[in-house]
Amino acid sequence: MKIHSYNQRMFSTSTLLPLQLPSRMETHLWYVLPNEVNSESVLSRYVDLLSPLEKDHVFSIRDNQLQKTALIARALVRTTIARYQIRPQVSPKSLQFRKNAYGKPEVDWENDNDWPPIHFNLSHTSSLIACGVTIDSPIGIDVEEKKRTMKNKILSFAKRYFTNEEMEVLRAISDPEVQRQEFIKLWTLKEAYVKALGRGFSGAPFNTFTLRFRPANPNHEDSEIVIVPLENQSLLTTNWQFAQLDLAGSHYAAICRKTNGGNGAVSSSKSVPPKNKYSLSSISCFGVDLTPDNIAVAMVYFVQGVLGLARLAVSFYLKDDLHLDPAETAVITGFSALPWLIKPLYGFISDSVPLFGYRRRSYLVLSGLLGALSWSLMASFVDGKYGATFCILLGSLSVAFSDVVVDSMVVERARGETQSVSGSLQSLCWGSSAFGGIVSSYFSGSLVDAYGVRFVFGLTALLPLLTSAVAVLVKEQRFRGPLRGQGLSTSFIDTSKDSIIELWQAIKQPNVFLPTLFIFLWQATPHSESAMFYFTTNKLGFTPEFLGRVKLVTSIASLLGVGLYNGFLKNVPLRKIFLGTTVTGTALGLTQVILVTGLNRRFGISDEWFAIGDSLIITVLGQASFMPVLVLAARLCPEGMEATLFATLMSISNGGSVLGGLFGAGLTQVLGITKDRFDNLALLIIICNLSSLLPLPLLHLLPDDNSVNKNEANEDDDVELKSN
Template structure:
């Protein structure tokens, strides 16, 4: 029987399981638009409160190395990978089932979204470790093909969810979308049986579970090695820049309230915008890999940050209605603006992944990379919380947008603040000859 390949990778049951988990991560974006409308229309929260809940839901992504340690050190039912994939899927299904049925307060929503985020983050770490294990000892071509399969699966899931997210909210309501979303993590649980993993029996299993002293000692040594690596100036200083670069405030929640409450954008239309931005993100990755891999990191950060700050100001046109004076409708302007900013955003984020990968010393690549990305995610969470504080400070609410223009200008100008610290970055090209894997959460 002839084997089937995708992205140059033979589709064995094991690789199908990995690809399906990444697909689920992408398609779970189905609920994102529904959550925003639920917080705005049914719980009647202000933009600042919505931004805070969004930041809280990202907290599980800040401790990704912990999940890797748990999965490696404490097997469930004799398995390090299968059992945790099953558990992650069940946790995700449970959290979205609660959202679809009994949750009716902002605290309940925050808790359920937090559980759902934990489910995705844990499964992400598990399949990342599986990819590392499969790629170990393989050629760069095979490794790159495996990464392409993972990213392609996630991107396809994101595009599918973008296409249906808005229309489902408009036709059936947010509770229906939450219920549909609850079914998706069960795919992760189901494909866990395809994972090729030998169960730990007898002495091997007992050794891991019983020798807690040795386990704690090994953990302490790993933490010391991690700290020794992070505190090195060639790692700490670039990491500090990434954190500060990600920690600049954002006005996304305030803009969502404006375009829905003031401009009257429907869920169906916003779903189409989300589809455009999902495709645009792929364009951004392709543009980076095709034209910018040999450009110095400092130059990419400088140019993309300045251009992003300038183009981000175009949202002021939408807020003030200036686009209509040029004969451009709000809908078309929003689509074009989102497309351009998404491409630029992906191009500017790719060097973060490249830099994080280059900072990892041999022997602890996976742990340090997860740590650096957790720090980067921490910067994004902080930026969202600062944005929430500024939104409240400027008095922007669900039906008052008098100061939204000033909020947008301040947030965009603040993105320039880390530029004087560009000297913290290494003086080298973005990528010499390696393939880049792009994974967004």
Template structure:
């Protein structure tokens, strides 16, 4: 019996270390990971949305790019959701009710797409509602992770973020192939019906979040809320007025705001190369696996590498490798004896790994900057800057597509768009000194609630890893 107990204990320790990256697998942690998992699963409808806009609503590449920019708006006002969550509890709770609400909104969004949406305007509203749902849940779950990551030891730094994003990538991995396979056998609206069930899982697991009521009694509720809001504003003012925070955030805005060719490339692969949904599902499967590989590489080898080094090299290498798309859009790969499908798979694999490696250090920095009490607000405020840049990116891309005459059937100038979008990513690099110069990521100091403008503190930016990957920069359809 003693041997059996000892063996069971070793198994539990092994599971904790290998699967949960050293974090205790409590019911609350499983609930948090479930929210990230659902965010990955929602990728099941990503291809369905793209084909729905292209084939059923008959939108052009420029129109699709403009639409994606519009539906990214909820991600720009994420600070509002964090502010409300931190300062205005519902029935005394700051997290659970908002997760429940986000799940309900998500279900309504997908049901609407499956039934009553027949015009571009209606589609924009429905997809924006789904974007709002994910944005709200993302704010809440990020704040939960930040609160818990602050207690991590130096040796565990980044482990909770790595675990969270691994779970999201796993959700995407499971549904990646099926996102294309389902479209081979069912309509886009059927896929929307299936997807509508997933947000309700978020509503269900919200009750497993360990949270104590903020207010002791109703009579003190209003005063407590007012004091909480006042405290938040004071903390935010101290944080955002620091040069070492807004300067690097401005750098990331410039980088993220570069135009994207994503919509044009999707039309090219489906209308020109005739990639069927099932194959595009395979591409998503490969990129999901590559995302997990990128997380593992960072966790295993790169946690102590200075952020500037990872950021600069990943930007340069992704730009150089991104130029390989020219071979595909000019069909030069065929002259080299490389099939279109194999070329597309390999290209997506490499760029996804690099994108995830570049993204992980930002999550570590983010968790170490948020002062207690305003985790959701500050986290959302600073990363909304890059979400705004994502909107700019889509609209610039739409303008370039219109200017170059790229349509659903005319791709003669696509190679020009590829060159412009890739080279533009390099433009902010002369200002890379705006980023923090910590010797290593693990040495990044924490932003304290009483820090002043004179203190040299690190920053809290967020850039979307999909900037490097061949995916939308924002997250309108996840």
């Protein structure tokens, strides 16, 4: 690969000397050091080059340094492309850009056939911005500072992204400084390849392909680089060419460009099967490609939803068979959520103790079997509240563990993506869960009426086996075991120590801790679901079959809520979503007082129809308001701690929900509400709903759009290397 590099110190915007287009075998690399551009007049001229949308984006960035970097980056692209003008009317300001389906920027010529097929790619650090240009060849570049240090251990960080083969190469380097440098070099090469593919980080995670050097030596510039796809071979193509070089004496730069098998450090000649246009990966749902991994994720969430088949059966079992009061039922419901409070532990276990060589597949299989066991026990042997509590806990553990496994896959794909892409991923998950709820909801009541709760528990025992079955869809490298001389227990302890230290370092950062505090308080307000269930069944006489119909409506409403968020709210600032949905939800939640007092009947509305309509509206809004919690949690996770930190954040959120349930149980007890007395139920509903407004003065704890993901402030398709 022939490379020409150009340093634009204070690149002019008024007079651009025309430059010959690179040949089809050449790559031009332009770079600028932002610290060298300090003239206000020059920066002002850069602003004049930008489109209105670019100006809005740049000036929405509050951090002055990030704003300056974003401005220079866009000016660099415009002036660089304009240098290759082949017609006089082309100027930096007149250039227009578009993005491909995965967000990679491209030049948008008025008539593509009349212009040269210019490809470009941008990368940046806080101290250097680079732009690579090729003709008729897709390109990806990445730059990183040579002196970049890691607060965490290199190997601990690298294992989250690199393959086993790449990890073995790093482990073989005894000198810590050399190991650090080789890690950074490998990172830049892998990121350049991902960016050249143009599908975003979620489309080609680092651990789905290996970069192999031939001959294996530390000097990558003289090595042939071979791409070895571990999955998705139709997407992870191998006809690419690499180069690595120093920039400004302070940065490593990696370039990846497509080749037809020419000269240079050419990648593997391994043939690539043609992409089938009818393959599942070409089908999308909620804007997400249905790859085997994503199908597995969706199916696990579907199982979470379809397990609602037993929800009504459990409620009636606790009320009618065990004769428990509303407060006791609320306490058992709260305890059933305990497995969701220790989700990080499952992350530590699955990361450090692979079963049969796999960290994901095996645990999905185990989770499914555990869930089947718990519901089988409920269907046959359980006959007391303690046994029921144990089995419900066991079933909850099964779902929570599988949830951690698939959430790690989701968060890896959300890393470095925009709020919109993260929202689409979460919409796929929760849309699948809502669809599962729709499938099971109607029958959940009619089956209880017709066959009893034991039959429903037995039928439910079959559903977790779907989680075990879809484990085969997960593409995962087989783990080869601990290093020689290192026992599994030692590996687990060391890894857990490192993970706990990393977790603490991440959580104590204000940009993570403060939003997490808000989510906890937002979830910790009391609620009155148990008391309302007893009121509707014992006072209003709602049958299991009718409640099944209500459940069907709420499941459809949940899916509508996901659609509402995905279609209209995923680009709305998080603070506005929380404010709007909380205030509106409080107002709508108070309508339950109308049902409790019987006011609806005065207007000719039956209790049944009012309950259905009320549940529909409240559920749509509730699901739409919960989606931002998931998106925020996913986007707060810095690189290297995605799965563990996301599990921790969701555990804290679940802890708030459990605390809210216990507060509700306490209020139910204090107000004297039992399975037969509902005199103060209206007061309980009012207290619970108004309390949801209490966290709103703390909305400032949430990040604004500019601070959630600083990568977006500079360039949408660049994934920064960070440590915590």
